[in-house]
Amino acid sequence: MLELSGAGFHYRGRDWVFRDVSFLVPAGSVTAVLGPNGRGKTTLIRCAAGLATPQEGSVTRVSQVGFVPQAHGVGFAYTALDMVVMGRARHVRLLGTPSRADRRAALEAMERVGVAHLGARTFPTLSGGEQQLVLIARAIASGCPTLTLDEPTAGLDLHNQAQVLSLLRSLAAGGITVLLTTHHPDHAMFLADHVVLMMGVADVRAGRAADLLTDSSLSELYGVEVRTVSYPAMGGEQRAIITRYDEAGRAIRCVKPQP
Amino acid sequence: MSQATSTEAASRWSARSWVPILATSAVLVAAMVTALSIGRYSVPFSSVVQTLGSHILPIKAPASETQQNVVWLVRFPRVLLAVLVGGGLGVAGAALQAIFRNPLVSPDIIGVSSGASFGGALALLLGLGSWYLVGGAFVFGLTALVILLLVTLGPEGAPMLMVVLGGVVTGSFFSALVALTTYVADPYTTLPAIVFWLLGSLATATFAQVAVAVAPIGVGTVALLLVRWRINVLSLGDEDASALGVRPGRIRWLVLVSAALIVAGAVAVSGVIGWVGLVIPHLARMWVGPDHRVMLPVSFLLGAAYLVAVDTLARTLTAGEIPLGVLTALIGAPVFFLLLRRNRDRVWDSA
Numbered sequence: 354m355l356e357l358s359g360a361g362f363h364y365r366g367r368d369w370v371f372r373d374v375s376f377l378v379p380a381g382s383v384t385a386v387l388g389p390n391g392r393g394k395t396t397l398i399r400c401a402a403g404l405a406t407p408q409e410g411s412v413t414r415v416s417q418v419g420f421v422p423q424a425h426g427v428g429f430a431y432t433a434l435d436m437v438v439m440g441r442a443r444h445v446r447l448l449g450t451p452s453r454a455d456r457r458a459a460l461e462a463m464e465r466v467g468v469a470h471l472g473a474r475t476f477p478t479l480s481g482g483e484q485q486l487v488l489i490a491r492a493i494a495s496g497c498p499t500l501t502l503d504e505p506t507a508g509l510d511l512h513n514q515a516q517v518l519s520l521l522r523s524l525a526a527g528g529i530t531v532l533l534t535t536h537h538p539d540h541a542m543f544l545a546d547h548v549v550l551m552m553g554v555a556d557v558r559a560g561r562a563a564d565l566l567t568d569s570s571l572s573e574l575y576g577v578e579v580r581t582v583s584y585p586a587m588g589g590e591q592r593a594i595i596t597r598y599d600e601a602g603r604a605i606r607c608v609k610p611q612p
Numbered sequence: 613m614s615q616a617t618s619t620e621a622a623s624r625w626s627a628r629s630w631v632p633i634l635a636t637s638a639v640l641v642a643a644m645v646t647a648l649s650i651g652r653y654s655v656p657f658s659s660v661v662q663t664l665g666s667h668i669l670p671i672k673a674p675a676s677e678t679q680q681n682v683v684w685l686v687r688f689p690r691v692l693l694a695v696l697v698g699g700g701l702g703v704a705g706a707a708l709q710a711i712f713r714n715p716l717v718s719p720d721i722i723g724v725s726s727g728a729s730f731g732g733a734l735a736l737l738l739g740l741g742s743w744y745l746v747g748g749a750f751v752f753g754l755t756a757l758v759i760l761l762l763v764t765l766g767p768e769g770a771p772m773l774m775v776v777l778g779g780v781v782t783g784s785f786f787s788a789l790v791a792l793t794t795y796v797a798d799p800y801t802t803l804p805a806i807v808f809w810l811l812g813s814l815a816t817a818t819f820a821q822v823a824v825a826v827a828p829i830g831v832g833t834v835a836l837l838l839v840r841w842r843i844n845v846l847s848l849g850d851e852d853a854s855a856l857g858v859r860p861g862r863i864r865w866l867v868l869v870s871a872a873l874i875v876a877g878a879v880a881v882s883g884v885i886g887w888v889g890l891v892i893p894h895l896a897r898m899w900v901g902p903d904h905r906v907m908l909p910v911s912f913l914l915g916a917a918y919l920v921a922v923d924t925l926a927r928t929l930t931a932g933e934i935p936l937g938v939l940t941a942l943i944g945a946p947v948f949f950l951l952l953r954r955n956r957d958r959v960w961d962s963a
Contacts, residue, residue, distance in 0.1 A: 368870070403854075404851065406853050406854060417685065417857070420855035422852060422855060428713065428849070429713075429847055429878065429897075429902035431901075432901070432903075435844070435903055436622070439844060440856060441859045442842075442845050442853075443857035445841065447839070447842065448838045449841070450905055475901075478956055492855075495856065495857070
């Protein structure tokens with residue numbers, strides 16, 4: 354469980370990024386944070402994960418919170434396995450090195466995410482999708498019951514997006530609490546029980562996904578016309594997105610199954 | 613994969629990491645025995661081993677007294693000092709590269725050696741003893757390091773250009789202070805002492821000097837080896853380290869102070885010996901990868917073996933003695949150029 358109440362944050366000497374943000378991420382549920390570029394999604398999720406401290410309000414973390422950054426393919430060329438083992442840092446003593454149990458936990462996390470075969474490859478040589486999955490495995494290996502993910506599907510192709518989405522869904526089904534940011538309203542529709550819409554600095558709305566992911570609120574959020582249409586050919590349980598761009602700046606059509 | 617296979621893979625992975633450490637240890641021992649054996653007065657390997665044995669075990673060495681004196685009193689302190697200085701500079705360079713997240717960092721490039729040499733020169737100028745030499749080198753070496761860190765380090769690590777430029781500035785600032793020290797030094801007494809010391813040499817090695825060097829270099833090296841896995845986590849960057857539950861501040865200070873201690877100890881007994889802290893970690897990383905659990909000990913052993921070998925060359929190549937600092941620079945600069953050229957497109961990934 355994770356709760357923000359009245360949280361507000363600004364970088365030193367700058368204006369507020371957001372103020373008066375309150376929402377609750379119940380245990381074992383998925384919450385998605387949506388908002389345009391630069392509205393402060395990453396800052397909000399970093400506050401939730403404890404990587405930044407809000408200047409006002411409070412963040413309550415009942416359990417340890419893992420954070421999955423966006424894939425960043427630079428750095429020393431550790432193997433994927435070494436990267437995931439580093440997820441065990443909380444469990445390794447200050448002067449210690451990972452034990453056999455830590456390595457086993459890392460390997461199990463990699464199996465769970467489906468990247469066990471990449472263990473010996475070096476991290477910078479992995480594709481963006483593989484890197485993202487390895488970073489998720491690293492957070493799982495940490496054993497944190499709550500995971501926060503910063504745009505886990507950014508820069509991934511459709512197949513990898515689908516893989517990450519289904520992985521997050523199975524994690525939530527397994528009792529892990531998930532908080533993520535995303536630029537894809539359809540991903541939020543697929544995954545999230547709750548959503549947080551960052552409309553403006555002092556206007557951050559939170560609520561049930563079914564209530565908040567409406568045409569009008571999404572249109573307001575992104576400043577383009579968004580229409581949710583049913584698409585019977587996909588079948589009742591299928592979800593997909595059809596995007597059409599036109600000269601008038603209308604961009605998105607989300608397709609949602611009929612209730 | 614089943615549980616059993618996971619366990620097997622996990623243990624296989626840990627066993628493999630000992631191979632390079634043992635291999636480099638063997639290379640170091642071979643280099644030490646060779647260095648003890650060759651020189652203007654050549655001593656056979658067997659006598660070297662017997663002499664060393666006679667000082668460790670209660671046995672009588674059949675080697676002649678001259679041979680024993682050459683090996684034990686003349687060459688052995690010098691070889692030990694080369695091991696300490698070379699190993700220390702290698703492991704300090706490796707740890708600094710991880711902390712700055714930048715493979716171009718080394719104690720001499722980022723100005724720590726200049727800072728330390730100013731501290732040492734100041735101690736010599738004031739006619740203070742060898743512990744003040746270490747102390748002065750430590751204080752000003754750490755000062756140079758902290759200045760550079762404050763100027764260059766951002767949330768994304770220290771950009772390569774900033775570190776190199778910042779190091780050049782810090783280095784030349786302290787070089788100017790060293791020049792000032794030599795300018796005001798007494799030209800008959802303290803000036804020659806400062807100048808010969810700055811050139812970088814192990815020629816005056818004694819067991820007393822080994823005793824001076826072993827404390828700071830030993831403490832610094834042990835501290836770095838103790839946090840070797842934490843250094844891995846820190847080398848991912850502050851953001852990642854925090855996300856993994858590791859507070860970067862404490863470990864970074866520990867590493868910086870340890871590196872400054874090592875460099876201070878090395879500079880105090882041997883002056884400025886450049887390039888070891890840059891080239892050795894590069895070679896080690898190319899060979900065993902970036903995992904500091906293996907890479908730090910290998911950097912120490914490789915640096916030690918390298919300096920023992922180069923110091924042996926320094927005293928045997930010509931009739932006179934080539935200053936060690938000059939020789940390591942003459943070897944190190946071209947080697948580093950080759951490394952850079954080989955990796956110019958992927959300094960980060962492969963280095």
